[in-house]
Amino acid sequence: MFFDTHCHLTDPKYNDKDLELILKKIQEDNIFCISMATDLNEIEKLEILSSNKNVYFGFGIHPYEAHKYYPISKYQDLLKNSFLKYKQNQKLIFIGEVGIDLYNQIETKNQQTEVFEYFVYLASEYNFPLSIHTRSAENEVINILKKYELKKHIKAVFHCFVSDSKDILNEILNNNWYIGVGGVITFKNKKNDYLREILLNIDLTNVLLETDSPYLTPEPYRGKTNYPFHVKIIYEYISNLRKIDLEDLKQTIFNNLKKITDNF
Ligand SMILES: [Zn+2]
Incomplete structure (x- = not known):
């Protein structure tokens, strides 16, 4: 089994035909995907898609959408009730995609921070x-996680990890959080060598693999639309990089996912 632990099946880049192809291919190739929500209005469609055996889903508000849920005091009942409703579905296994992005949207820093912290509270409360x-x-993200970590271990994946700071990587690993690795690792640019260096050296017990499709398409398809079934390329890439057997890598990633989610 392969696991694409972060993708977006409800992204407008995919039409019905694309979705049909994706669902067919992932079933044929024994790929399981976790499709993340970026806004509340996607979650109903995600729940419907999750009736497919190979599709799981996440509940979250992307940092770019966070300003719509501000001040959080006005929206927390809506978010909590909605989360509890979808949580009854066993295929809801993540809170995501949530976070803070000060690269593209520094002007909404306060909004993003409040909304993200509310999701960390939900994660802590419901062990998600x-x-x-x-x-x-x-x-900023690490500081909020650590605040909650004082009471209870928070299970967290830094999706599409690209930081070149050793301190940040160490914080993540020391707190037993995970890094999500996707298409960027295959990009040939010299500037991504540091990411390959990280993946060569860290213990794979804190790694999950993902596509972030339809974005961040791996080589040799870079520039085209990405699909969850491209996660096989990421597995093969890491297996070659680490010189480990593909089957062993598949087992490691599966074990990691079982540690972080209860429903696997
Ligand atoms: Zn994403």
């Missing part, structure tokens, strides 16, 4: 793993 998007805000 977080799929976190962060760019130029790793320290």
Whole structure:
């Protein structure tokens, strides 16, 4: 089994035909995907898609949408009730995609921070793993996680991890959080060598693999639309990089996912 632990089946880039192809291919190739929500209005469609055996889903508000849920005091009942409703579905296994992005949207920093912190509270309260998007805000995210970590271990994945800071990587690993690795690792640019270096050296017990499709398409398809079934390319890439057997890597990733989500 392969696991694409972060993708977006409800992204407008996919039409019905694309979805049909994706669902067929992932079933044929024994790929399971976790499709993350970026806004509340996607979750109903995600729940419907999750009736497919190979599809799981996440509940979250992407940092780019967070300003719509501000001030959080006005929206927390809506978010909590909605989360509890979808939580009854066993295929809801993550809170995500949530986070803080100060690279693209520094002007909504306060809104993003409040909304993200509310999701960390939900994750802590209901023992759910977080799929976190962060760019130029790793320290802000880590500080919020650590605040809750004092009471109870927070299960968190830093999706599409691209930070070149050793301190940030160490914080993540020392707190037993995870990094999500996708298409960027295959990009040939010299500037991504540091990411390959990380993946060569860290213990794979804190790694999950993902596509973030329809974005971040791996080589050799870079520039085209990405699909969850491209996660096989990421598995093969890491298996070659680490010189480990593909079957062993598949087992490691599966074990990691079982540690972080209860429903696997
Ligand atoms: Zn994403």
